[in-house]
Amino acid sequence: MSLLLKNVHVLDLNSPAHSKSANILIEKGVITSLNGRSASKEIDFKGKFVSSGWFDLNAQFHDPGNEHREDIQSGSTLAQSGGFTDVCLIPETEPPIDSKSDVSYVLGKAAGEIDIYINGAVSEGLKGENLTEMLDLRDAGVSAFSEGDSPIWNSELLMKALQYTASMGVPIFQNARDIHISAKTHMHEGITSTNLGIRGEPSLSEELMIQRDLKILRYSGGSIHFSRISSAKSVDLIKSAKESGFSVTCDVGIHHLIFTDESIGDFDAIFKVLPPYRTEEDRKALIKGIKDGTIDAICSNHRPYDQECKQLEFDLANPGNISLQTFFPSLVKISKEVPLEILFDRVVNGPRRVLNIDEVKIEVGKYAKLTILDTEAKWELNRQTNLSKSQNSPYWGKELTGCVLGTVNGSKATFNK
Structure with missing residues (x-):
């Protein structure tokens, strides 16, 4: 399956698309285009960031x-x-x-x-x-x-x-x-x-x-x-x-x-x-x-x-x-x-x-490791939203700004609710 992340704003100092809008096309776990046009699954992230x-x-x-x-x-x-x-x-x-x-x-x-x-x-x-x-x-x-x-x-x-x-x-x-x-x-x-x-x-x-x-x-x-x-x-x-x-x-x-x-x-x-x-x-x-x-x-x-x-x-x-x-x-x-x-x-x-392992970047031909972000979304850490088995957070019950919309790890794409 191919995946197209449309209209994402790239924040990656090592990427040729840094600080630009891109349409990231991912096929078989690899970035094949930063200006992709179509894919079997397309998601529009207009105004959101990707690193x-x-x-x-x-x-x-x-x-x-x-x-x-x-x-x-x-x-x-x-x-x-x-x-x-x-x-x-x-x-x-x-x-x-x-x-x-x-x-x-x-x-x-x-x-x-x-x-x-x-x-x-x-x-x-x-x-x-x-x-x-x-x-x-x-x-x-x-x-x-x-x-x-x-x-x-x-x-x-x-x-x-x-x-x-x-x-x-x-x-x-x-x-x-x-x-x-x-x-x-x-x-x-x-x-x-x-x-x-x-x-x-x-x-x-x-x-x-x-x-x-x-x-x-x-x-x-x-x-x-x-x-x-x-x-x-x-x-x-x-x-x-x-x-x-x-x-x-x-x-x-x-x-x-x-x-x-x-x-x-x-x-x-x-x-x-x-x-x-x-x-x-x-x-x-x-x-x-x-x-x-x-x-x-x-x-x-x-x-x-x-x-x-x-x-x-x-x-x-x-x-x-x-x-x-x-x-x-x-x-x-x-x-x-x-x-x-x-x-x-x-x-x-x-x-x-x-750790002396290969670096990653948003570039054509690179293995897709991506984090998609909304810098303005607000949410609260509580019993309903907490995914940990533990609760020892200084943010418990407080309103937070900034939400992770999803990640891509090769062929594995996970989008958060």
Whole structure:
């Protein structure tokens, strides 16, 4: 079947049709014309936008182990509804993804709406002690390695992991936190934490680990990706490292570009996340890092949790939010400070560059990966519209601006109601 997307406004910095109206013809999963005239299925999207398909570098589906929070099927449907054609999952499941059979299980349950990539565990059982069979995991389909939401605290383990993966062409993802400085902390250390009487994590915890890891990287070789950076100093450290020729990349969680530690207000656990929201100064530095290219990608940092994990005293609640379905409304908010086409680049080809996989663009002859958008449509996240198994969103019950109309992933086209 052929598909014609009529009168779409293209936002793709790499496309010859960027910032122009196009009639995108797709045949057998490939873009065959940007000025198509007819197809077996035609949809007029006059006034709506299209970008290349989005790629999320960091999401958690809790499958296997805690499928009541999210499973691969619900997570895939959720990601597609949020505009994603590709998602990379962290290895933090029960059991963790640290063997070939674990990789086969996840890839075998892939639903088809999206393409799933996997972050394999660096250490056995995510315990930070012994390396996994990294080459076997890579052969099984792993695209990168990490310890999920835990840092690679063991310096020797990180050094060996970087050495082993140097020839594989895959990066090590690091959640940069010093486990001793961050122990028993629940938010950013600052004026707000002091006023609330909550033990806070200083940004020093993140910055020390980045400095340590860069020294190890210089010695060992390989590539390191700092996942979900959160402080102004971290942006400066990574920018300097890139200018010095280090093989280093980084991303930021979508909500860290919007919220700060002051969002916590009166002990609202919905704003307890990892890493913690920091100051307005840090948020502005992250925005600047997006603009100047220091930050390569924006990820969802999707962490679904049931009510029993979030509706607790602040220090007992699990850190994390759901964010895939509301990703585009978040981008619309951020577009007041950063042009949409730059934001799209950080969710389209920035993530693909991090993983050393082929970039995508809206061009004749290219495989069709597309996200179709309405920047003005308004909707509310509630029990009727929520597609996640969990409800831990800072947007719950709020009116949102920006709606994903559908995605195209090769021959698979999915249009949202």
